[in-house]
Amino acid sequence: MIKNDLANLLERKANFSRAKAALTVETILETMKKALLAGEKIEIRGFGSFRVMPKKTGFGRDIRRNRQIPISGGRRVKFRPGQDFKKQLKQQSIE
Amino acid sequence: MIKNDLANLLERKANFSRAKAALTVETILETMKKALLAGEKIEIRGFGSFRVMPKKTGFGRDIRRNRQIPISGGRRVKFRPGQDFKKQLKQQSIE
């Protein structure tokens, strides 16, 4: 699924124009991104939650150069699917 | 940030009615959820990607009962912020 799919969905479901649909999708995603960058958490019931957490990981590794790479801090975005979402994930299996 | 915040945003930015804004937000999120449940991956450039992966974890642990808990498989949803997103996360620090 790509951004275009979501836009198409709004075209059909909400009867939006293509431009409006695309803009709406981008607006929402952009807003969510900004909120996360501001350190805010996003919590949508029935869907899931995004949380920004300080990065605790210490070292990664560069195979090519065979050296450890200090992870100079920062933050990570963690997504957790909601209860219903998780339940459905368990029930359905991948083939 | 909660679902209501996103709806308010659409009211202001896109001049949607409250009901339409709320419905739009839910429609998008619901669709994304369904896509993930269908095993589809979502890839939005500039934002991030959601991928569904089979769960390989074998055991969890119940501290209270001091026993191991078999994690009977299922799938997990993994979110990865996009390049730009990640870069900004690094640059900004938490207070």
Place this chain on the structure above:
DNA sequence: CCGTTGATGATCAAGAACGACCTGGCCAAC
């Protein structure tokens, strides 16, 4: 709609962090 641009994914390793379950508290949703 097709082609182009360039971001995204996989990979390899090693090490640290997260995840599951359960209960209580807090807050999102109605």
Place this chain on the structure above:
DNA sequence: GTTGGCCAGGTCGTTCTTGATCATCAACGG
């Protein structure tokens, strides 16, 4: 205001994380 979903905590095992490169495909222009 009420309901009930969501987060935290603890232990052990699994997964993630980092970086660089090539191929693939999302996004966009003609």
